[in-house]
Each structure stands twice: as structure tokens, then as C-alpha cells.
Amino acid sequence: MATSSPFSFLGTLLDRAGSALQPPAWAVEEFHRRLVLLLNHVLMQEEQAMERLLRHQGRAVRFQWRHFTLHLQATPAGLLDLADPLTPADLTLTVTEESAAALAQTLLRGDKPGIRIEGDVQLAADVNWLIEHVRWDIEEDLSRLIGDAPAHTLGQIGRAATAALQKFVALASGARGKTAA
Template sequence: MATQSPFSMLEGLFQNFNLPFAPPAWAVDETHRRVVLLLNHVLQQEPQAMERLVRQKGRVVLVQWRTFVFKVQVTPAGLLDLATADTPADLTLVLTEESPFTIAQTLMEGGKPAVRIEGDVQLAAEVNWLVDHVRWDIEEDLSRIVGDAPAHTMVQAGRSFAQALQQFVGKAAPTPDRSGPAA
């Protein structure tokens, strides 16, 4: 008997409402600015990532999922800045999976969501390298605020929670019947 994911019920509930969720423009703009700040903070912790991005200065990457669009431009310093709406994208990454719960499940399983890639191949290779090699050292950032021991404890608790959630999602995912025909 296949076990159905509890997320499918929530997803069906959200889809049935069909509410036109459109946050105000100022909230979208502020969220984009905060994401760029976080991405730049992470990039600054990896000098090799910045060196790779310097070679792509001025290039524009557009990321899209459903109606959400996020467009950034590589700066001469190897960091990111918001690109203007009229700037053409050199690389477009479109998340093809419609379900936020399926995307979350894929990420929790350590995978990458399905993406349609259009545009510059070299820029796409650099973005892929960044995704594969750059990680946020949240423990280091927390230790600056709360100290080393509490930061380590908080990160360990977070990892335990993530691992438990990952195991739950893995158990909840339907598994194909491999029993085959009886001999």
C-alpha cells in the first residue's frame, strides 16, 4: 500500500482556493534586495566564487518560478545587484515544477529542482558551479552574535530537525510496487 504525502493534501487545498496572491510591489522589491544582500554575504565568504563571477561582470541572470521573477546582474566586484526590469537576461532559469511542496521535498532529499535553462552556456556553467560549491556557513555567522557554543548547539538542533523532516518526507513519499508478478 502506497503512503500518500501529507503535503499533497495541503497542496490540493491551496490549489482549490485559487486566490490571486500578488504581494505589493514594494514588498517584492524589498524581498529581492534582502535576497541579494544574503547572496552577496555568502559569496563574500568564498573568494573563488567571487573570482569566477568577476569573469561574468555585467551579465544578467533571470530566475523564474510561476509568476515570481528575480533578476540579478553580476557586478565588477564579483557580487550581485538587482537588474532593472528592462535589462535583457543573458541566462534564464525557469523552475518547471509548479508545486512548492514538490520543490521543497526535492531540496530536502538533497536534489535539485527541475530547471529549464536558456541562454549563455558559460554563465550557466558558472551558476551551476556556485550552486554545487558555495554554502552558507550559518554557524560562523551565529557565533558572531551568540558565541561559539550556543551557535554550535543551535546549528546541531537545526540539522537534527532537518534530518528528521527529511526522513519523514522520505517515508511519506509513495514507493513503487517492486514485487512483480508472482512466480
């Protein structure tokens, strides 16, 4: 007898809520602006990342998942800016996983989701390099605000929480596989 996992119910609920609830356009635009600020902050800490983006100045990349879209453009400074929505994308990266719960599980396991890539190959290679090599050192940023020792402690707590969440996701995925069999 196959029993359904409570996680499948939560996944269905998340998918329904995600497709039914649409944030207002101003909130999406503001979120995109804040995301660009964060991305540029991280990029400025990695000179090689900025050099790679500089080679693609003026080129646009569109990230898509379901009905969510982020359209970015490389600037002459080797950073990112929001691209005009009418600017054609030189590269489109579309997340193929439709389920929010399955996507979250994939990311929490530390795996990359499936991506459909359309467009410029060199730009895609450099975007992939950025994704693989550029990391936000949040502990370093926190240390500037609250000092080294408290930042290190918060970093340890965050790493422990992440590890526990990843272990939970792995156990839940394993349990779901056994109940479906």
C-alpha cells in the same frame, strides 16, 4: 481501492493559495534586496566565487518559478545586484516543477528541481558551480553574535531538525506512492 493522502490535499491548498495570493510589489522588491544582501554576504566568504562572477560583470541572470522572478546582474566587484527589469537576461533559469508542495519535497530530500536553461553556456556553468560549491556557514555567523558554544548547539539542533524533516518527507513520499497503487 485508492485513497488520497492528506499531503495531496495540502499540496493542492498550497498551490491554490500561492496562485491567488500576490504580495504587493514593494514587498517583493524589498525581499529581493534582502536576498541580494544575503547572497553577497555568502559570496564574500568565498574568493573563488567572486572571481567567477567578476568574469561575468554586467551580465544578467533571470531566475523564474511560476510567476515569481528574480533578475540579478554581476557587478564589477564580483558580487550581485538587482538588474533593471528591462535588461535582457543573458541566462534564464526556469524551475519546471509547478507544484509548490512537490518542489518543497524535492528540496527537502536534498534533490535539485528540474530546471530549463536558456542562454549563455559559460555563464550557466559558472552559476551551476556557485550553486554546487558555495554554502552559507550559518554556524560561523551565529558564533560571532552569540559565541561558539551556543552557535554550535543551535547548529546541532538545526541539523537534527533538518534530518528529521527529510526523514518525514521520505516516509510521506513512500506512503503516498503505496496509496496511489
